[in-house]
Amino acid sequence: MNEHQIFMQHALDEAKKAYALGEVPIGAVIVYKGDIIARAHNLRETTQSATTHAELMAIEQACEAIGSWRLEETTLYVTLEPCPMCAGAILQSRIPTVVYGARDIKAGCVDSLYRLLNDSRFNHECDVVEGVLVDACGSILTDFFRELRARKKEVKRLRKLLEQQNASD
């Protein structure tokens, strides 16, 4: 594995922690001078806070680690293309390089719907690398949603069964 793949694997390990909690499995790490200084995974349902996306929490941790809102000389690795909030937080923290795994065709704001990290009207632009460990980053999400649908279907089936039993009692 090359350097990007090694660090993306750490982001994927974070995504797996989200999966285990029943959270949409997205993970992120931030690297500074070769070391991981922040790691986080999506915790929206657990915290019930709209801002607890993996990237945003990793950025907050990294600011604390470096002691500055400017995350110069860092690289953010995230398994899924960032949403507008997280792309905006990347601009705000001046992260120079962003590496992501799978595209988010419904809400991605790096390549899919907008290219917020490469708009010269903002006071910061990023180097972007996409598609690192793309299969693993994508399949953890498809597995999660497939399982979620199956679980919902099973709940529906059991509910119907209970109703039929109640009606026949």
Add this chain to the structure above:
Amino acid sequence: MNEHQIFMQHALDEAKKAYALGEVPIGAVIVYKGDIIARAHNLRETTQSATTHAELMAIEQACEAIGSWRLEETTLYVTLEPCPMCAGAILQSRIPTVVYGARDIKAGCVDSLYRLLNDSRFNHECDVVEGVLVDACGSILTDFFRELRARKKEVKRLRKLLEQQNASD
């Protein structure tokens, strides 16, 4: 004053707290069923965290107050047009109505550079009201930057004076 102006005045009071701290004076409040449930002001320099914009912190407070990442039936009041990060956080938290004071022609993502809150491709859109107490919301910012420039000029003048004294000693 009408309801929007009354709540924007509270957001302006928050902006004044930022001003007093030497922070770019931007303030926000979130209203739920007629009550202010969150109030915050920009704290980027104080905290050295890139995510401590007024809107983002207000959204976090409101999620905690309501106990949900979905801020349905709320209205966000903010003195300046939101940046991409804060516009994204508004989408993530499903805030239905956003009221802002002055436009941010350099980084605003509600009307100026993008219209992120009114893009039907996202899974949420907002009602937007702009220009409430626009003069007060704008002038607190122009006053702040005028003062900042004057202070920088004075520092430069004093530095030059010191250098001249040192050279003549």
